[in-house]
Amino acid sequence: MGKMGGKGLSLARRLYTSRILGLGLGLLCVSVAMFPLNPAPWVWGLMLFNGLLWPHLAYHWSRRVARPYHAEQRNLLVDAFMGGFWVVAMHFNPLPAATTLSMMAMNNVAIGGLRFLLTGTAAQVLGMGVGWLFFNPIVVPETSQIQLYASLPLMCLYPLALGWICYRQAYTLGRQKRELLALSRTDSLTGLLNHGAWKDQLEVEFQRCQRQRQGGAIALIDIDHFKIINDTYGHVAGDIVLRQLSKMLKHNLRATDVAGRYGGDEFCVILPDLPLSSAAAVMEGLRDRFATLGYEQNPTLKVSLSIGLAAFNAGHTDATLWLNDADQALYEAKSTGRNRVICCRDDRPRHELLGSV
Missing domain, CATH: 3.30.70.270 (Reverse transcriptase/Diguanylate cyclase domain)
Structure with a gap:
């Protein structure tokens, strides 16, 4: 339990930063795509909650539960679910929809590999199904120029941030591995080779x-x-x-x-x-x-x-x-x-x- 707790809190801290950035940029992408559709006030409220408040709520939840690692996995599935929901809300606008789904998929692969990618994809499909009940969408086949520009920050900055986080994690793991190897080859009393x-x-x-x-x-x-x-x-x-x-x-x-x-x-x-x-x-x-x-x-x-x-x-x-x-x-x-x-x-x-x- 101690190991899982430590691993989970470390994961929660890493995802807190990436979630703030990703959902903040996603809010820009989705809101610009939604604006021409004249969404209801509750939709704007849900967008603001998902983009600005949810990252902090998710982090707070992970820190307070006994198994933060599993809490973060649930949070990621919520992210995937909401991604599918917003794809339908945007009436499948090609570029914002593809950007949203691909960023979520990239996040799931980075955290849990192929297995979690499939689980996250199922959550996205479920989110699309729920979105369909609310919006009964008509497919928008074109992306406007302003929608394209609004998608670019998410497409460019979030992969860079996620790559940096993964690099830092790999660097830390590599350093710890080297330290463990050194400890396994060193006599603890004298510091010489064993x-x-x-x-x-x-x-x-x-x-x-x-x-x-x-x-x-x-x-x-x-x-x-x-x-x-x-x-x-x-x-x-x-x-x-x-x-x-x-x-x-x-x-x-x-x-x-x-x-x-x-x-x-x-x-x-x-x-x-x-x-x-x-x-x-x-x-x-x-x-x-x-x-x-x-x-x-x-x-x-x-x-x-x-x-x-x-x-x-x-x-x-x-x-x-x-x-x-x-x-x-x-x-x-x-x-x-x-x-x-x-x-x-x-x-x-x-x-x-x-x-x-």
């Missing part, structure tokens, strides 16, 4: 390295003794450490590097077109700066990183093997004392003791 999104990027980088015969490196980063940090200082402190590391990754990596949270206390980085030695220097700088950080909330807290690095090589037949090399290097870093960077070369981890315990 596990799945980073693995997708790793596959892209692997394919690029194979295709262009160019190198690159990936790094797996583990926060040392993270469980002890949570147990000793609390999970809030643990979250601060995770956010601090993500902040350092964002600020210290190149724009082309891709960082993500692999899971828990483990992070991952893709370093395109970077030799292993250069990648090791970058990761060593990160490890060194992170080890010297202080935490105001917990002055005694000191945190270190273990990092495993692996370069792309021709022996990697898929991205998983490349990642496995980095994982093996990370295992070596953790099992040989932590707080260090270890590189994997030629499918065998070799110690690069670039840091100390």
